[in-house]
Amino acid sequence: MTPPSWHQRLLGGFKRTSGRLGDNLTGLLGTQHLDDATLDEIEDALIASDLGPATAAKVRERLSTERYEKMDARGVRVVVAEEIAKVLAPVAKPLEIEAFPRPQVILVIGVNGSGKTTTIAKLAHLLTEQDYSVMLVAGDTFRAAAIGQLQVWADRVGVPLISGKEGGDAAGLVYEGVKRGTAEGIDVLIVDTAGRLQNKRELMDELSKIRRVLGRLNPEAPHDVVLVLDATTGQNALSQIDVFKESAGVTGLVMTKLDGTARGGVLVAAAERTGLPIHAIGVGETLDDFRPFDPNEVARIIAGVDEV
Numbered sequence: 352m353t354p355p356s357w358h359q360r361l362l363g364g365f366k367r368t369s370g371r372l373g374d375n376l377t378g379l380l381g382t383q384h385l386d387d388a389t390l391d392e393i394e395d396a397l398i399a400s401d402l403g404p405a406t407a408a409k410v411r412e413r414l415s416t417e418r419y420e421k422m423d424a425r426g427v428r429v430v431v432a433e434e435i436a437k438v439l440a441p442v443a444k445p446l447e448i449e450a451f452p453r454p455q456v457i458l459v460i461g462v463n464g465s466g467k468t469t470t471i472a473k474l475a476h477l478l479t480e481q482d483y484s485v486m487l488v489a490g491d492t493f494r495a496a497a498i499g500q501l502q503v504w505a506d507r508v509g510v511p512l513i514s515g516k517e518g519g520d521a522a523g524l525v526y527e528g529v530k531r532g533t534a535e536g537i538d539v540l541i542v543d544t545a546g547r548l549q550n551k552r553e554l555m556d557e558l559s560k561i562r563r564v565l566g567r568l569n570p571e572a573p574h575d576v577v578l579v580l581d582a583t584t585g586q587n588a589l590s591q592i593d594v595f596k597e598s599a600g601v602t603g604l605v606m607t608k609l610d611g612t613a614r615g616g617v618l619v620a621a622a623e624r625t626g627l628p629i630h631a632i633g634v635g636e637t638l639d640d641f642r643p644f645d646p647n648e649v650a651r652i653i654a655g656v657d658e659v
């Protein structure tokens with residue numbers, strides 16, 4: 352059996368959002384005039400699908416100002432897709448590897464369970480496929496299992512991992528990683544960080560210690576601070592952005608688990624709310640289930656344009 356294509360994976364990942372949106376819209380459209388009450392309901396349906404209030408309001412405004420007397424389901428979905436694409440297009444930006452001197456240092460942050468470890472492996476795989484040399488640093492030293500898990504992925508991808516003991520000093524490992532990465536001419540150093548710190552203060556202290564150590568070796572580092580978000584957590588993912596943006600200087604996002612039970616609309620809400628680059632999305636547990644995304648393709652899928 353051939354594995355599902357990227358497009359099919361995306362269709363699955365956004366099913367919950369596009370399905371709910373479809374159900375909500377179907378009852379409203381058809382012969383009905385797009386009067387104010389119907390427009391209100393369409394706006395509510397969009398918000399209920401996690402799309403974010405600003406996008407919902409823009410769709411409403413367009414439907415009303417363009418004075419559609421009556422509109423079929425497809426016409427409304429096309430407008431929804433166009434507005435979603437406008438929000439996604441400016442943030443759909445793959446990570447660029449451009450740092451000189453090498454290595455480019457990418458800190459990966461996020462709460463435990465968000466898919467951080469898997470994302471690091473997927474990113475390493477994507478970059479090695481583009482012929483970059485990659486080294487990983489097991490900076491989440493809080494759990495032995497986390498270190499072991501990253502080792503399994505590093506072996507699978509075929510990249511070296513710098514790791515230490517459980518409870519060890521993450522900043523020290525990062526220092527060792529940059530030293531070794533520089534000596535070995537590595538292009539990209541991807542650093543895992545702890546997600547299970549007690550509070551914001553502790554998180555900030557840990558990350559600023561890593562930053563200080565990095566800064567001593569290369570004032571430009573870290574070049575990227577990538578926050579990993581779990582799409583199944585819906586609005587909770589949005590509040591994590593606020594916390595990490597303030598405490599960790601996030602430069603970009605990756606959204607994982609946009610398959611199965613994902614609330615895919617949250618991708619649009621995250622883009623709308625932060626304007627931060629979204630470097631890639633994850634749609635499954637294997638190395639290939641991870642890529643930058645095409646805003647138009649994702650917008651049409653969410654709006655269900657090709658399904659009616």
Ligand SMILES: Nc1nc2c(ncn2[C@@H]2O[C@H](COP(=O)(O)OP(=O)(O)OP(=O)(O)O)[C@@H](O)[C@H]2O)c(=O)[nH]1
Binds near residue numbers: 468
């Ligand atoms: N369906 C699906 N599952 C994913 C995806 N990314 C990660 N997972 C799964 O989510 C779970 C948590 O992923 P990890 O990568 O271990 O997450 P973590 O943030 O490193 O969490 P800890 O290991 O607890 O620190 C694992 O079972 C992964 O297989 C994805 O894109 N889709």
